[in-house]
Amino acid sequence: MITRMSSLFLRTLREDPADAEVPSHRLLVRAGYVRRVAPGGFSWLPLGLRVLRNIERVVREEMDAMGAQEIQFPALLPREPYETTGRWTEYGPNIFRLKDRKGADYLLGPTHEELFALTVKGEYSSYKDFPVVLYQVQTKYRDEARPRAGILRGREFLMKDSYSFDLDDAGLDNSYRRHRDTYIRIFDRLGLKYVIVSAMSGAMGGSASEEFLAEAETGEDTFVRSTGSDYAANVEAVVTPAPEAQPIEGRPEAQVHHTPGTPTIATLVDFLNGANLGRTFTAADTLKNVLVKVREPGAAEATLLAVGVPGDREVDMKRLEAAVHPADVSLLEESDFAANPFLVKGYIGPGALAANGVRYLVDPRVVTGTAWVTGADKADHHVVDLVCGRDFTPDGTIEAAEVREGDAAPDGTGTLVTARGIEIGHIFQLGRKFTNAFGVDALGQDGKPIRITMGSYGIGVSRLVAVVAEQYCDQLGLVWPRAIAPADVHMVIAGKDETVRAGGERLATELDAAGVRVMLDDRTASPGVKFADAELIGVPTILVVGRGLANGVVEVKDRATGERVEIPVDKVVEHLTELVRD
């Protein structure tokens, strides 16, 4: 195919759009790939649509290769199935709802688990039909509170979502594994730098959910990686290595000290170090007990939960929430302290918690035999050398302490460093939540119904355009990987000389005949404009046909490396055909 820039629906911008911050947004707008229509809503212009379609093609090829079958649901959906699963309410303000002329409720699909489950229920009913994997590439709608960063987070976006249906857990594991392998192939073909992180804490089951995060400074997700291995995880999923339990014998007795004016860890440590106790204390020697209220879904009342973490660390609310999911967490208010007088603010200790039946979960570093400085449940008093397993016994451990750079990696290979990423894929063993809601069964060999188990798997297709742009760009513009580039070769005709123009045209025709996708800059603009646009647009190979033609050579420039070589005209088709094939 030859794309003539003289008639291509394209206008590049010399300046950055004022409202674009992140590189992908800036460049995709400047290079004329997308235009903003509404907050979180973009139109795809010819070049952008090509890249989007190319990414779709890669996704479809790999999904088809794993045996998934493509179907397509409407984006406009009736309320009822979402009412059945409770998500009409659960989604809150995050879905677009609308009414038809009769007043019936509809929504614009944010995701389609309900429809897939219902469709399988409607068509299949024998164990012989399973397993089956269905997918669609569909426009999704979410009423994001704050769309941002161009097409990285929009309110309308293109997503590939697939769903597996299996008879048993082993089948689900297998479907999950196959999706994981397929996703790796897709993201590798797109040339992305990414990590696979566990999306849930260990307590909820290891491989039940993983996220694919593309590395990008502009990413919204923080994850950690090990300096010594491939280990990577969401901060919420980091498992703290527990130290060995220590012998209790020989530990000094616990002693209560009068520690006036020490409601914070810093003031306490200062006080202890000035109290002639014969040793030096640090914040890590103290045990900070933070009280929260936890409300289980559907429960009317919240219950108290005490979380004990080493005093040198904050409680990370996101980690705490992930650890108690699906329950809600909230901080205590003054009225809660008033209602529970045994909670002495700033001086809460394990003693009062146990005496009053408050569930007490501690950081995994708090193991049997470790000694702590903590609250004595009395204003201005702390207890020193309170030994875990002797003087107090927690109800269990919880991953709630903040994760910091330099912490030991859970796999013991090195230390953790933090990085930022953009979620590009998510694979998830859903289990029977939706099949239970709709009663999706298959009749087994023995004539008894088998409840089907589901997996759900998503790829943000439109987001990938921006993610690739984010990872492949430089000062001058975009630099597309060949697999998804809008063309293979961007030919700049430099000069108005009629023989140069004719030579370029002839070459373009030959390249086209050889199966090379050519973007032909046949505009009358000056050479500087054409070179700048070629670099901005980011086709992987730039071919300059100009003054060299008189000597029988043209120039081939690699957009990524900037490297340029002169090639004899009669060799250029062969040369470029090889390049494209690689």
Next chain:
RNA sequence: CGGGGUAUGGCGCAGUUUGGUAGCGCACCCGCUUUGGGAGCGGGGGGCCGCCGGUUCAAAUCCGGCUACCCCGACCA
């Protein structure tokens, strides 16, 4: 929802303090020249200055109200 900012031609901006017939660059159209790194000269088209109301002889500019958008945070996967 909290904090900050912005709103003037397709894009990027000045003009608002101190009210007086809306301007610059890019892009676009015409002519001549130019053609290997965002050309030059000349001529031209295009704007209810976000919206509503007020003050005034006169409002982009002053006053009141509203709305939209951007950024940070909260929220969201």
